[in-house]
Amino acid sequence: MEAARLDFQQLRIKHILYKSKVRSFLYGGTFDASFFSSAGPIDIWFSTVGKIRYAQEPEILQLIRLHQQMNEIALNLYKLYSKGLIEQAHDGLKEVDFRSDQFIQILSGLDERLQKV
Template structure:
């Protein structure tokens, strides 16, 4: 099965969903789900593992995307810990770092997509 433009659009949606869920935790709308920060249970990480890696795992962008996702998840988890310790403003300010990782993932997804689709 080849990866299509639709697959990449869905991956981008999964990333936005992660950021939205993280933001809702940091603004007190929902409780933090530890699974949100595990690569194997994160929707974008699952997409990478099940759709991309089996066929395209040798592409260097795939490894870079995986690292960037893990960095984004680690940063998000750190922000939740800050929030839980009462460092509300600091945790919310840290969303900028998550956006940096998200932009890196977006750039890598685009590069990978141009090479495949």
């Protein structure tokens, strides 16, 4: 299952980049609308790798759901930030961090489980 390990490492890296992009726009960086759309790298990974190679794994659906939730939160934080409600937007990062921790935990569990097979 070395291919799975590489696939999940790719997703982990994309997720870390995602979280970094959220922080970036909340601290004055440019908001990249396409990155936070269905054409973003994580959504593409799910549609080209996750839903194809790992469709039978229940964790994939959990990860997709978590990513969608994080995306909704990120877009709401951007709206707050755009309206000048910067403190509230920054406070919302706690929710992003919480969901990110869940995402990494589920992904790591899936990776470990498939390595044992």
